[in-house]
Amino acid sequence: MSSDSSAARPPAREPFRLPLHWLGAAPFAIFVLLFLIMPTMRIVIGAFQTPEGSFTLENIRGLFTTSILSAYWISIKISVASAVLGCLIGFSVAAAAVLGGLPKWIRGPLLTFSGVASNFAGVPLAFAFLATLGPVGLLTVFLKTQIGIDLRALGFNILSFWGLTVTYLFFQIPLMILIITPALDGLKREWREAAQILGATNAQYWRMVAFPILLPSFLGTLALLFANAFGAVATAIALTGSSLNIVPILLFAQIRGDVLGNPHLGYALAFGMIVITGIANTIYIWLRARSERWLK
Amino acid sequence: MKKFWAWGALIFGLLYFILPLVGMTNFSLKMRRGVYSLDAYAVVLGDPRFQETFTYSILMALSTIVFGVLLVVPTAYWVRLKLPGLRPYIEFITLLPLVIPAIVIVFGYIRLYNTSSWLPLTGTTTGTNILLMFGYSTLALPYMYRSVDTGLRSIDIATLTEAAQSLGAGWTTILAKIILPNVLVAVLSGAFLTFAIVIGEFTMAALLNRPAFGPYMQLLGANRAYEPAALAVMSFALTWGCLGLIQLVSRFQKGAQSPA
Secondary structure (H helix, E strand, O other), X not given: OOOHHHHHOHHHHOOOOOOHHHHHHHHHHHHHHHHHHHHHHHXXXXXXXXOOOOEOOHHHHHOOOHHHHHHHHHHHHHHHHHHHHHHHHHHHHHHHHHHXXXXXXXXXXXXXXXXHHHHOOOHHHHHHHHHHHOOOOHHHHHHHXXXXXXXXXXXXXXXXHHHHHHHHHHHHHHHHHHHHHHHHHOOOHHHHHHHHHOOOOHHHHHHHHHHHHHHHHHHHHHHHHXXXXXOOXXXXXXXXXXXXXXXXXXXXXXXXXXXXXXXXXXXXXXXXXXXXXXXXXHHHHHHHHHHHOOOO | OHHHHHHHHHHHHHXXXXXXXXXXXXXXXXXXXXXXXOHHHHHXXXXXXXXXXXXXXXXXXXXXXXXXXXXXXHHHHHHHHHOHXXXXXXXXXXXXXXXXOHHHHXXXXXXXXXXXXXXXXXXXXXXXXXXXXXXXHHXXXXXXXXXXXXXXXXXXXXXXXXXXXXXXXXHHHHHHHHHHHHOHHHHHHHHHHHHHHHHOOOHHHHHOOOOOHHHHHHHHHHHXXXXXXXXXXXXXXXXXXXXXXXXXXXXXXXXXXXXX
């Protein structure tokens, strides 16, 4: 399908050289254009069009209704909660492994495991959490019969805001560990020694040297985890069916059966998702570039 | 004191990850009342729908890998060799699928390639399958491209190309016989990751209405109790298998390179 090489063959020996070597990138460019850029542009343009094709802001305005706004709001809350908790817990675990004086052999398995767990999202993840924290899950039953804590009576429900957040953390924490470990490794011993020679206490070293260096990585990963949770569809649908009103589930239902009663409102909904994940990722890329200055 | 907190954080993290795995394994074994049994697995494995969807997803994963390799390896090679100025842009484009949610991309497909469009891919089963494969290739692009590009960085492609050309090799020969074997480990790790992503993918397959493994799992989850847990255990084992293989091949490469 990608007959790149045949397109690229002539330029090397041609006597007069048209810029034919650009053709080598053509199959890739065509693929990306057809199956990534154009579909996305179709959605973006559709968000600003009436069904007849003229320009309008009506679809975007249509997003500002109670049910859609609340869907965005719940999505954002879940994404923020799982990103913040994921960052904090992931950072603690990574810091424990790198700086906490734990045995050296823990690192390798920890990183390998994080690689697997951060990819273990989607439908099976939802099943794992249903089997653990669901109404008859392992932990729910154990806490109830052995310790006497009734999670349901405490208001915990796996099909709720916290249920989804706790489930998302399963791939958020490992992702944080994977990204922040190199940054923690990048903290050079010399910096600490230099700070100590200049009379800094441990707390001062952390506040004035380590923290500012780690901050871009930390905030960047926060943005990445946010986008990661915001776009997660499969886990949410497998876990809650359609009982939780979040943007990906609403969009899924809209694509399937036009539940909003206006196809172009669906475009606007999707456009809103692109804008939010786009902003989060821009922040991530920008901050990562900043943090990489220290990791050479 | 520091060690105490470090162990505490580590143990908390471990519990968080092990409990759900224990929970799902435990649940998957409890189909027969009162005793542990493998009944749920037997039911799942014996279900013809499981066999169909699983085979479908495996075929999908394999064709995605083949297409991805054919697309990414020549492009990454060519860009490094002749168009180094394009690299940052291509790198940026390959990261886009991480920014644009899969559900939005597939929404675009449905609108762009429906039966009344200029390229009515969704009109036929074969067309939809191809469209889904392209979708999967898009999802896998960030991983595949980065993996191959890193692999290419470690070899001197300019010298290899000139040497091959002076011996009379054409571009196809260079790519197939010189470049590909040299980046095989990188290609393989990209391939295993692609496999792990495609095999359980839900959103695209569900919205394009294809009988893939992901939608099957979701359907089973909505209707059954113990079988989904068995499926989850199997998927986790599969993901482990794929990523374990990546570790294995990259270690193999390190072993092969160190004497040189």
